[in-house]
Amino acid sequence: MTGGSAAVDAVAIDGLGDVHRAPGTRVQAVAEGPAALAVVGDCPVTEQELHAALAAVRAGHWGELTRWPGSYWVVASDGRQRFVCGDLAGIRAVYYTLRGDEGAAWATEARLLGRPLVPDLPWLAARLTVGEHHWPHRSPYEEIRMVPGGFGLLLAPGAPPQLIDVSGITPVDELREGADRFGQVLTEAVQYRVRAAGGVVGADLSGGLDSSAAVVLAADAGPVHAVTYTDGYTSAEDMAFASRVAEHTGITHTVDIGAYEQLPFSFPAGQPTGAEPVLEAAMFAMDTSYLHPVRGLPLHLTGHGGDIVLDASSSCWVRLLQDGRRREAHRQVVAFARLRNTAPGPYWKALKQAADLGRAGSLERAAEALERGPVRPQTAVTGWSWCRLGAAASWLTGYGRHQVAALLRQAARDQQPEPADEFDQWAALRSVGASARGWAPYGHALGIRPVYPYLDNQVVRAAFAVPALARRGLVAYKPLLRESVPELPDWLTSRRSKGSFTAQRIAGLARHRDRLDGLIVSSPLVGGGLIDPAAVRSALTQAARGQCATVIADLHQMLVTCWWLSGQTTELEAAC
Structure with missing residues (x-):
């Protein structure tokens, strides 16, 4: 479904003009005068409920259009502007790209935007190193952005695209x-x-x-x-x-x-x-x-x-510290450590540091650590952090570290929630x-x-x-x-208790080690000078022998990224 050129064999949605859907896609749509609304996907909304929701469309109360059960996209127009939104989790993605004087084009698949799908290698390296959550608006491709989960996209002629918060959480006390x-x-x-x-x-x-x-x-x-x-x-x-x-x-x-x-x-x-x-x-x-x-x-x-x-992570105890509830935070951290027969000291120290630095300060500190020189992988995870430099940070080249540091500094200036939880x-x-x-x-x-x-x-x-x-x-x-x-x-x-797949992944790394080694060496991340293949291969060797289980999560992410990039490279070469 796209708000630009139509996809091949797409079918127009009544009342929304240039918005198209793929055949077989479930769409429920209503229109009255200039106001139109479509719900696309898995949603039990009735036609009567859709007609009633046109009042919210006319009033610009966009978040009200996301409160039905199910998992779906919403597309609405009041005759002057268009609103498009996926779900809070981002399963129903919305991508968009700027087209100069033509404004923005959007689609539910990146390939429908009419741009070459060129992988954004520095961002992929950063994603491997510190996680993707610092850049919720970015996609894996250059020049293509993503509407973050919890937001919708508002498009009006002559105006830049606007992200609208539709999260709509009404807190309770307990x-x-x-x-x-x-x-x-x-x-x-x-x-x-x-x-x-x-x-x-x-x-x-x-x-x-x-x-x-x-x-x-x-x-x-x-x-x-x-x-x-x-x-x-x-x-x-x-x-x-x-x-x-x-x-x-x-x-x-x-x-x-x-x-x-x-x-x-x-x-x-x-x-x-x-x-x-x-x-x-x-x-x-x-x-x-x-x-x-x-x-x-x-x-x-x-x-x-x-x-x-x-569930929730130990970020909830960082939130207690942010709110000045230090004694309560300390009591809970000590109780948590005792239940797991671990020392509370290192855990408590990490949580205090997270509260003291805040999000922007933590990202700046991580950027400084990358720019100073090679990063040594952490041997154990202690406490919660806004930005953890895991094993993958030690696989970056000097060029890669500076690229990731620059992206972290950019993210530090972006608006995101400041309460840790x-x-x-x-x-x-x-x-x-x-x-x-x-x-x-x-x-x-x-x-x-x-x-x-x-x-x-x-x-x-x-x-x-x-x-x-x-x-x-x-x-x-x-x-x-x-x-x-x-x-x-x-x-x-x-x-x-909770089952673990660590042993299974170690066995898989050992069985397929030679092929995985080849994926690493031939990866565009290596060819682009971002990743040191010797460092990753050394970690792969140790993990396949069961000698370093702490790197397995980062290795897993690295290997699927290298495999995915191999497919993207093949597609790009075929298109040229």
């Missing part, structure tokens, strides 16, 4: 006050989809709290076929919980026992490249195997995003949204239609309305879930 609302919207997000499917739906069932809760709710609304992946490297406890949930709900349950062929980082021939690098690209062989039994079903439920809305939860939300968005071509190739009920607008709003400190929970894990969905069995909500 967990109990917001739990009923959260339980209601989460249950609706799962069950309206199951009922609308009119038959068996697929579902992930990893054994974790998030997918398990979604399956329990779905089973109350219709038939479910859940799938679970396991192999010699995944958690036996996860498998036991998945089996118990399946027995508790009486659903159909298929367990796929993977072999060496399903280990991460195989990047099999024919795997879609996608529009951006995502961690899930490394898991395509596993996805192909375990999702096969539910291929072609009307929808596939996942627990993706549950960690973000149900707000900044962190939005950064995490956009990250999981990008992950879901990036998996779309894989789902299409596998015949899977994923849905992410934890990332629906109203579910996110209900969760973020509850203070991050209350969602954190020291004794109970994910207390918001236990409080808001009381019908979940106690043996499930009392679980505190």
Whole structure:
């Protein structure tokens, strides 16, 4: 769907003139006089509700157009200006580019904007080094921007594009006050989809709290076929919980026992490249195997995003320090450390530093560290930071360090939330949204239609309305879930552990090491002088031997980025 030249075989949306949709896309549209409104995607809004919402269009109350259940784009026009918006998490992306005197063009896919898709190598290096959340408005391509999750794009003739905040969070004081609302919207997000499917739906069932809760709710609304992946490297406890949930709900349950062929980082021939690098690209062989039994079903439920809305990071204690509640922050940090049998001192020191420096100061300090010289990778993560220089920072060349430092200084001047917990939860939300968005071509190739009920607008709003400190929970894990969905069995909500894929990733690195080594050496990040291949190859060797598990997350991101860039380079060469 584009607000410029139409896509091939696109169909115009009534009332919105030059806005087009791809065939098969679900659109509900109304128009009265110059006012027009379209909802595109997965939304149970009625025609009567759409007509009523035209009043908000005429008044310019754009945020009111994003409060229906589901996951969708909104396009509206009052005759003078146009508003376009995706979802809060950014699964429904909106890209735009400036066209000089012609204003801005927008589209839901970058390739529809009519510009060459040239990867932005310095930004990709920065993304690997310090995370993408410092630049929520940037895309992986030069000259193409992205509307951040939580914002919409307002376009008017003769005016620059304007970002409109549509986050619309109404805070509550404590967990109990917001739990009923959260339980209601989460249950609706799962069950309206199951009922609308009119038959068996697929579902992930990893054994974790998030997918398990979604399956329990779905089973109350219709038939479910859940799938679970396991192999010699995944958690036996996860498998036991998945089996118990399946027995508790009486659903159909298929367990796929993977072999060496399903280990991460195989990047099999024919795997879609996608529009951006995502961690899930490394898991395509596993996805192909375990999702096969539910291929072609009307929808596939996942627990993706549950960690973000149900839990919070230690940034909530930095927020206490920012608010001057030092004693309370210290008490909670000490209690947290004791529960995990770790020393509270280093943790407390990191949190105090984060509060003292603030966001801009932390980014400036990271930029200075990069410019001073090579960065030594941190051996352990202690506490929360606005900007952590991980293992990937030690892989940058001198040129790469200066490029990333310049981008960090630019980000320090950008407007973002200053309370640590707000900044962190939005950064995490956009990250999981990008992950879901990036998996779309894989789902299409596998015949899977994923849905992410934890990332629906109203579910996110209900969760973020509850203070991050209350969602954190020291004794109970994910207390918001236990409080808001009381019908979940106690043996499930009392679980505190969480499975890890570290051993599986180490095995995948070892099995595919030679090919991965070649991906690193031939990467445009190396060719562009941003990344030192010897440093990355050394880390790969150590990780494949199981000698340095702390670098695996950064290696995972590096390898999928190198693989993705190899596909982008091929496409660019073919276009020339």
